[in-house]
Every structure is written in structure tokens, then in C-alpha cells.
Amino acid sequence: MADGVRSYSETFAPYWHPVAFSHELKERPLPARLLGTDLVVWRTGSGVAATQRYCAHRGADLCQGESGPDGLRCGFHGWTYGQDGRCVRIPSQPGVPVPPRARLSAWSAAERYGLVWVCLSPQPAAPLPEWPELEDGSLATVPLPRLDWDVSAGRMMEIVLDVAHLSWVHKGTFGNPEQQEVAAYDVEKLPDGLRARVVYPALSPAMDGVPPKVDRTTLTYEVRFPFTARLAFKPTLFYTHTVYAVASPVSEEKMQCFYFASYHPRIRNFADMFTRSELAILEQDRLIAEGQRPRAHPLDFAGEVHVQADRLPIEYRRAVSALRLGRPVDAPGQE
Ligand code: FES
Ligand SMILES: [Fe+2]
Structure with missing residues (x-):
């Protein structure tokens, strides 16, 4: 080390x-x-x-x-x-x-x-997350079964924050193979995390004789260090909902992810639809994530190659590396 x-x-x-x-x-x-x-x-x-x-x-x-x-x-x-x-x-x-x-x-x-x-420490370095939309009980929530994957929590967060993989890994669920280019997007630095917004032309597959449709979805990513992500989905055709993904580090090479969604309780069949489609989407992610090496979340930028489209995972890795080095998360990092 x-x-x-x-x-x-x-x-x-x-x-x-x-x-x-x-x-x-x-x-x-x-x-x-x-x-x-x-x-x-x-x-x-x-x-x-x-x-x-x-x-x-x-x-x-x-x-x-x-x-x-x-x-x-x-x-x-x-x-x-x-x-x-x-x-x-x-x-x-x-x-x-x-x-x-x-x-x-x-x-x-x-x-x-x-x-x-x-x-596990007597002095927490940060409070529990604040998700005010979940405080007053006006939204319903649906948890998925725990995701028990042989992947590091950092790698899990990076796949959640990865924009460029959507069109490749998620073919057949919502990925749009026609949309390979990732338009430049901004990453906003928050005191304890990052935020980014992208618009993605999700492709809903053909179903029951209905042809496939493109659903321009605004995706707002919000990450809170070290392992918490909130993703707000604003589609034009499907229902607005928010996904919460919290990776819990079992060890340096293994995590369990606690994954749930919030939605308007009047959407009666949301829980079933979400669970079915999200489990198929996450299985696509699991196959890629468990195949990545090294399994441990790399601390530096030397062993892999980074491009502009990876901006959000790059900023995330920079912050987590700073934590490992005992530095403030916004300290200049190596690339
Ligand atoms: S009380 Fe004897 S082993 Fe726990
Ligand atoms: Fe994914």
C-alpha cells in the first residue's frame, strides 16, 4: 500500500x-x-x-x-x-x-x-443522509431485495454514476443503442458529495404489440460520500420516481447494496413494475461489475484510462481517494 x-x-x-x-x-x-x-x-x-x-x-x-x-x-x-x-x-x-x-x-x-x-467509530465523520422528501410520509417507497455482489462499494457507486454504459449494458431494458455519444455535462461539487444532470433518450422495449418508444428522461445524480447515491428520474412517458442506492462495505472487495425507490402512492402498480424492471437492469450491471478487475476500488488514476464522458465517476473516485489519503475531498488530486 x-x-x-x-x-x-x-x-x-x-x-x-x-x-x-x-x-x-x-x-x-x-x-x-x-x-x-x-x-x-x-x-x-x-x-x-x-x-x-x-x-x-x-x-x-x-x-x-x-x-x-x-x-x-x-x-x-x-x-x-x-x-x-x-x-x-x-x-x-x-x-x-x-x-x-x-x-x-x-x-x-x-x-x-x-x-x-x-x-463503527465512536465519532461519526458525517451525519446520516437527509432526504427531506421521505420525511412526511407523502411518498410511497419500494425496497428491492438486498443486492449481495462480489464488488467493492466504490466500484458499485461508479457503475451507478456511469453515464456512458447506459446504451451498452442496458440494451433490452432501457438502453438506447442509437445514443452512444455522451454529451458534455457539468458536475457540481457539494460540501459532502456531487451532483450532475443528464438527459438520456431511454428506449422502452416493444411490449404487447406496442412498438418501442424513446422516452427522454432527465436523470439527476446526487452522490454523498462515501457510498450513497440518489437518482431522480423524470421521464416523459414513464412515472417520475427517485432511486436510492446505498452500498454497504462488507470488505474492501465486497458490498451489499440497499436499493429502494420512492414514488407517488397514487401510482398503483408502480412497485411491481419497478421491482421487475429494476432487477433486470441491475442484473445487467452485476455481470459487468463482478467481472471488473481489480475488484478493489482503485485509488489512483494510473491503472485505467479516463475520458471526458467519465466525468462523474472520475470526480467520485477523486473524492474517495482523498478520503483514503486523509485529505479534504476537494483537494487537487492526481489524474
Ligand atoms: S451464554 Fe454461554 S455462550 Fe452465550
Ligand atoms: Fe447500470
Whole structure:
């Protein structure tokens, strides 16, 4: 590793990452893996908690235990832990003080926008994302099943932000093979991310005897460092909707992406249509992304060749490289 480069987990531990959809976390604790750390996430009486996955007593998997207002109870001998990780009860010796070493590592956990988020560092470097349109319940949301891909979170973000691939990778879903040129577009730098807007002549395939149609779609990309993207789609024929893609780094070479859309609740069949078409689109992306080498997100610009059409992924990579180097994201980078 080059001098001055921080390790992958040291760089990204201070950010909030999703580890589950809220709807997945019921009364049973759930396993999660974030930046190489095994966790168990569970519901307390009033919120969510994230602690080390394996019991301090005899290493049992706490996902096999139960959670509730009293804490997280191990299935092996019933030791019970609070959300700060401290053991509060050892049923086999009720009258004896709990040994101080009977504790789990514990991290900050929060629930927002239908996701359970964890930060592995005591001092988050940035707050949770703000998506005001989701605050008042006026929009409906539809989550996809988790995307569990052998690809780094950085590479995932780059494919989400890639304009030039649409006409190639997404042939047959919405890609328009006639539109190979990428017109120049601006990338706006935000304090903690990037924004860009492009107009793409999406090609909706022929269906039920209806010929294919071109749908000039305005796409607004908004990325928030390190791994969160929001894409607003304003088509002329299909429904306006917004897609949220948050890549959660399992390790330097693997991520899970939490992907959902918001839409106007009066569009009755949106959830089914979106899920079907988006899963087909994402499968096209997965095949390309999992084939890329190196799997890890490259830190420098020397190993690949960059052109003007890659402007948004380039600016993104510049920022993530700055984070790895411990520099401000708008510091001049190498190209
Ligand atoms: S291993 Fe968990 S209580 Fe014994
Ligand atoms: Fe794509």
C-alpha cells in the first residue's frame, strides 16, 4: 500500500452504513458484516442496537438468541447483554456480581428511511443522509431485495454514476443503442458529495404489440460520500420516481447494496413494475461489475484510462481517494 494511504476499514469506519432494511429486523436478531467485522443487530425496547456477534461467555452465535426490552439474550446459557454491550444477567449465578470482562463490543445504531444504520467509530465523520422528501410520509417507497455482489462499494457507486454504459449494458431494458455519444455535462461539487444532470433518450422495449418508444428522461445524480447515491428520474412517458442506492462495505472487495425507490402512492402498480424492471437492469450491471478487475476500488488514476464522458465517476473516485489519503475531498488530486 502506498505511503500515507489509510486502511480501507480505518477510512470508512467513521461513516454510517446500512446493515439491514427495517422490515427485515423483527424480533429475531440479525447477523451483519461491515468492514470485516461480524455484528448482530437487534431491536431494543425503544430502538436498535449493534453489538459483537459472538457471546463473550463461550462464543455462541447471538443471532440464535432473542432480543427485547431486557436486552440480547444468548441461546446457549441465557447471559443477557444491554445495548452498551455490558452483560447484565448471568442466570447460572444470580447472586454473584457480573465479571467486568463479560461484555460485547457495541457500536452506534440508528434507524432512518427504512434502513438500520451502524457506525463503527465512536465519532461519526458525517451525519446520516437527509432526504427531506421521505420525511412526511407523502411518498410511497419500494425496497428491492438486498443486492449481495462480489464488488467493492466504490466500484458499485461508479457503475451507478456511469453515464456512458447506459446504451451498452442496458440494451433490452432501457438502453438506447442509437445514443452512444455522451454529451458534455457539468458536475457540481457539494460540501459532502456531487451532483450532475443528464438527459438520456431511454428506449422502452416493444411490449404487447406496442412498438418501442424513446422516452427522454432527465436523470439527476446526487452522490454523498462515501457510498450513497440518489437518482431522480423524470421521464416523459414513464412515472417520475427517485432511486436510492446505498452500498454497504462488507470488505474492501465486497458490498451489499440497499436499493429502494420512492414514488407517488397514487401510482398503483408502480412497485411491481419497478421491482421487475429494476432487477433486470441491475442484473445487467452485476455481470459487468463482478467481472471488473481489480475488484478493489482503485485509488489512483494510473491503472485505467479516463475520458471526458467519465466525468462523474472520475470526480467520485477523486473524492474517495482523498478520503483514503486523509485529505479534504476537494483537494487537487492526481489524474
Ligand atoms: S455462550 Fe452465550 S451464554 Fe454461554
Ligand atoms: Fe447500470
